Amino acid sequence: MSYEGKHTVFRTAVASAPSQPLTTSSKTHATPIAMMWQTVGERWLDSAREASSAKDKIVGWKQRAMVFDTTLRTQAGQQPITIPCPVEAFPDFCLEHDEILVNAFQLTNDTKFLEAYVDGTWELHSCTTSRRLVSTDEPLLYQALPDGIQGSRILDSECPTFDTLWRRQRGKGRLGEAEPMVPLGAPKQWARSSKLSDAEGLANERPQKRLRSGPIIDLTYSTSDDDDDDNMSQPGVDVLRKENTLKGPKVEQDPHTSLLQSFSRNGRGRGRGPSQKGAKSGRRKVSQIDGGKLWPTAYEAKDVIAGFKTMEIQLTERPKPSLEVLFTQTFNRPFIRSTFTRHWSLYQRFSRRHLNTIQQLEHTPVGSENSLWPSFVAVAEAEMDGSGNQYDRDEDEEDEDGNENDEDPSDAKRFCRAGNGDVGHANPSNVAPSSKRIVSDPSSSSSDNDSASESDDAAMVIDARFLCPYCDEIYPTNPSRCLKCLHRTTDSKSQPAPFAALGCRNKYHRITIPATAATEHCERHRFETRLIHKAIQAGWPRKINFEALQHRIVSLLKPTLGPIVDNPCQSSLFLQLVAKARKHGSMHTFGANVPGKSFIGRVLVPEVAIHLIETDLQISWKNAIQTKKESDSYGYLAFPDNGSDNDDDDDETPSIPSISSVPSVPSFQQQPVKRKGLTPPLFMASGMKDDAIEID
DNA sequence: CACGGTGCTACTAAAGCGTT
DNA sequence: AACGCTTTAGTAGCACCGTG
Numbered sequence: 001m002s003y004e005g006k007h008t009v010f011r012t013a014v015a016s017a018p019s020q021p022l023t024t025s026s027k028t029h030a031t032p033i034a035m036m037w038q039t040v041g042e043r044w045l046d047s048a049r050e051a052s053s054a055k056d057k058i059v060g061w062k063q064r065a066m067v068f069d070t071t072l073r074t075q076a077g078q079q080p081i082t083i084p085c086p087v088e089a090f091p092d093f094c095l096e097h098d099e100i101l102v103n104a105f106q107l108t109n110d111t112k113f114l115e116a117y118v119d120g121t122w123e124l125h126s127c128t129t130s131r132r133l134v135s136t137d138e139p140l141l142y143q144a145l146p147d148g149i150q151g152s153r154i155l156d157s158e159c160p161t162f163d164t165l166w167r168r169q170r171g172k173g174r175l176g177e178a179e180p181m182v183p184l185g186a187p188k189q190w191a192r193s194s195k196l197s198d199a200e201g202l203a204n205e206r207p208q209k210r211l212r213s214g215p216i217i218d219l220t221y222s223t224s225d226d227d228d229d230d231n232m233s234q235p236g237v238d239v240l241r242k243e244n245t246l247k248g249p250k251v252e253q254d255p256h257t258s259l260l261q262s263f264s265r266n267g268r269g270r271g272r273g274p275s276q277k278g279a280k281s282g283r284r285k286v287s288q289i290d291g292g293k294l295w296p297t298a299y300e301a302k303d304v305i306a307g308f309k310t311m312e313i314q315l316t317e318r319p320k321p322s323l324e325v326l327f328t329q330t331f332n333r334p335f336i337r338s339t340f341t342r343h344w345s346l347y348q349r350f351s352r353r354h355l356n357t358i359q360q361l362e363h364t365p366v367g368s369e370n371s372l373w374p375s376f377v378a379v380a381e382a383e384m385d386g387s388g389n390q391y392d393r394d395e396d397e398e399d400e401d402g403n404e405n406d407e408d409p410s411d412a413k414r415f416c417r418a419g420n421g422d423v424g425h426a427n428p429s430n431v432a433p434s435s436k437r438i439v440s441d442p443s444s445s446s447s448d449n450d451s452a453s454e455s456d457d458a459a460m461v462i463d464a465r466f467l468c469p470y471c472d473e474i475y476p477t478n479p480s481r482c483l484k485c486l487h488r489t490t491d492s493k494s495q496p497a498p499f500a501a502l503g504c505r506n507k508y509h510r511i512t513i514p515a516t517a518a519t520e521h522c523e524r525h526r527f528e529t530r531l532i533h534k535a536i537q538a539g540w541p542r543k544i545n546f547e548a549l550q551h552r553i554v555s556l557l558k559p560t561l562g563p564i565v566d567n568p569c570q571s572s573l574f575l576q577l578v579a580k581a582r583k584h585g586s587m588h589t590f591g592a593n594v595p596g597k598s599f600i601g602r603v604l605v606p607e608v609a610i611h612l613i614e615t616d617l618q619i620s621w622k623n624a625i626q627t628k629k630e631s632d633s634y635g636y637l638a639f640p641d642n643g644s645d646n647d648d649d650d651d652e653t654p655s656i657p658s659i660s661s662v663p664s665v666p667s668f669q670q671q672p673v674k675r676k677g678l679t680p681p682l683f684m685a686s687g688m689k690d691d692a693i694e695i696d
Numbered sequence: 697c698a699c700g701g702t703g704c705t706a707c708t709a710a711a712g713c714g715t716t
Numbered sequence: 717a718a719c720g721c722t723t724t725a726g727t728a729g730c731a732c733c734g735t736g
Contacts, residue, residue, distance in 0.1 A: 323724085323725070324724090336702075336703055336704085337703095337704095337724095337725080337726085339701085339702060339703070341725075341726055341727075342702095342727095344726095345727090
């Protein structure tokens, strides 16, 4: 199963694994340890979260030892056995943590793999592969690969319970006609794709829409608790399970959870659940949690704001990620909905009105008394009580006179004041209507305004007509049709709010609902005002001969790609991928695709792209890689992958690249040779935006 | 003991998805 | 398209903990 000298492994995997993860015909792999299902069900996750939360209060978030049950099904038709499996560094799970598994499957080094089903796809895990468990509700399933990576996978007939388990997970009453065997949680598209040709399967393998996760089967109990199994097959059982899991009595009856109780909340019953008064051993020390970081009160305001901003950006992605996942990823803290919502809401409400204050807080020196988040909360709440709430009322209800808010000088005064960072210290001189100090009339007095406003933004005296109404940055003087179209779309989701402009300099400022609705628009006009100039300076192509490009790519297949296919280790990109997979796990490295397909998308395609750049610009390989990285955004925006030409040509239907459609994890739903054209920047625009080709 | 903060539960509303 | 179910987000109330 070594990578070396096994390039055919990848080719085989590309063709078969994505579309036929379980249905490939084989008669050769049903060895005594032909398959193994190791599951981490939702119940386990609930328990794990609870345990981790409690443990976090005691000794810290990381480096804790936990035990969960592992179910092994070593042979079809036989009862599985359940053994305890330690997770030494919860929430990071690593196969090598379990000596039994390591020995059973001879995972003696990281060139041997099990296949793990995670988040809708199969990925390869070596003994050192580490995965974050707590952030996902998906169970973990592993299967052995006795025939190697390229070998066939198990048949449903060889694992009859799998079908049952999968159907339970899908929930009862919604299945309709019998569907082909697909892995747990796999979308229907995948099921259909398993009947298609490889090419078709590749095109369909990834869901286009957000998946709904059905009831999750806790396989840990699949053999010892038939009642639970029955419950699991009923509609709405996930609710029952949640109740059973979360409420005290069930926890106490639950031998599995009781295993975890030593790590759990130590008797600090809260809320309406059963209270366990008297147990004082777990008294928390706020300042000691996680080495002194209690979210959010122990955090710097700038850090919290930065995290929230990151989350806002990520929320524009499709499918829309959950707040819980985003929060966990961003702050690496246990997600407590009520606490999070409290602060998230405050930030959302406040940031829309007082963007400048937010920006100034971001520059607050760390360590100062007022730099912590609670200080921000105090300021924000005071401001919202004093004016923000008033604003909310104005916003939600048209004022009595029917005047628009932006015509209300009192509102403008309040928010100009706040916008200049003088929260709580109003500067009466800064109450002039924003329009008076913005318009490029030299006679308009800006000297009267506050010194704080002499920031980069406020100091500029620019006609508001040349500013973006949403971000107040410079707007292109000759916007493309695409940008105009985006503008119209965004405009329909916004309303005038001149008082919310940066430094009150834009009387045409508008706020969108939601606040992220202008992201695409602003990204686009920034591109048009900056990246195009950069592209011209750097000599990046603005027009592309797609016809010639196709021939060029084909000509590269044999001399350039052939040797790499024969020996992937020739490719530095491949070596980096492998190193990264070993370090972070194949899921993080390869995204939601199987490694074989990722080999095309993340090795062969970038190789071609870099080669083209190298040839076109007459630069070194390393510089070509750098150019590829730098032209990522340009390629994506200039040559949107929607079949239309770039929108420099106004005669064409305007193409509207969707920022949100750029996957955070690259997806390669299209085979490169089928694309209309491939240019270096176009490559990057179509999913090559990855960190796998970084050259240190 | 008061207060601020955190965490839990219950509840509602909205959105997404599958079925008919 | 309508309907029903599920999931997610948001809110309120309460209990508990840590600090002064």
